[in-house]
Amino acid sequence: MNNRSLKLQPEINGISRRAFLRRGAGLTAAVAGVAFLPGCQVCNLTREKHTDVTFFITGDTHYGRNQLKDNEATNKSVIDEMNSAPSIFSYPKSLGGKKINTPRAVLVAGDLTDYGLQKEFSGVDGKDGFASDYGISGNCRFKYPVYEGFGNHDYELSGEDHYAKDQIKVRNQSRPGITNLSKNGFHYSWDWDNVHFINLNMYPGPKGNRWAEAEGSVDFLKEDLVAKVGKSNRPIVIYHHFGLDERSQKWWEAEDRDIYYETIKDYNVIGIFHGHTHDPKVYQWRGIDIYDVGAGVEGEWSAVNITDDELIFASRNKDGWNVTARKILEPVAAK
DSSP, X not given: OOOBOXXXXXXXXXXXXXXXXXXXXXXXXXXXXXXXXXXXXXXXXXXXXXXXXXXXXXXXXXXXXXXXXXXXXXXXXXXHHHHHHHHHOBOOGGGTXXXXXXXXXXXXXXOOXXXXXXXXHHOBTTBSSHHHHHOSBSOXXXXXXXXXXXXXXXXXTTSSOOHHHHHHXXXXXXXXXXXXXXXXSSOEEEEETTEEEEEOTTOSOSSBOSXXXXXXXXXXXXXXXXXXXXXXXXXXEEEESSOSSHHHHTTSOHHHHHHHHHHHTTSOXXXXXXXXXXXXXXXXXXXXXXXXXXXXXXXXXXXEEEESSEEEEEEEETXXXXXXXXXXXXXXXXX
16 A cells, blocks of 8 residues: 655645634644644534535546547446445545445546547447446446536647536536536535535636636635525535646636635635646645545546544555545534
């Protein structure tokens, strides 16, 4: 097993007093490859609702890259491993070794295809594409619901077409469980137990740049947090394609990241998940815990379990469990 410890990335755009205090109050350590991350703050009363949520997450499946060469064999092996995980896998002993529960769904953090083409997304003759393998509600090779977002490879700014990007809007009309959908049909949110989940597709921003389209995701984020979270202080999970490490930050503007932080800083964001780098890791950005989930096209996926007490993250590759982390969650009360 090749365990990697917590990697902390340098702060680039400053840090608020609140985030500084939160970072100072928490204890971060790396023990046997496990990152123990600081928990939330305003935490005095117990939650009103019991939480025990398991989900899987991957990114960067890049269908089309190996579509003709090997019929996307690696992507299929990742799907098959996720399908069988509840019956054969337990979390690493360093995380307690408990059995992996049946996932609510898989989240896919962008770059579903290599060039955004229809044949990559839907498959050739209905085979070997993202949608024909992953499906949407457990009706294809993957046996659980799917909550995907688009990445820069899913349309013409980085590829050749925008079919894959547009299919997110189409699939959102029948995606099971979502409770809020952006006006343009791309971004969405939902609840599992006491946890609120938000998909922002490429990255949180108002418009976009020459590499990527944000499609008003930060506006949806602001509206969603007010309408669906408010002052409840409930735990929030956000995912998008671009990350917040130095490599990812080159793909979106510092001003957009500042707006993002100002939007979420007073909410109980227990984790931000992303793809793009093909490099699973755990780090912090302005005091917020960030999880890079790796690339499905390279055989990588992650299992996550959130309870009232903790968030467990375990990333897996072809050699077994790789990056692992545990975040202790304090009881939360409405503000």
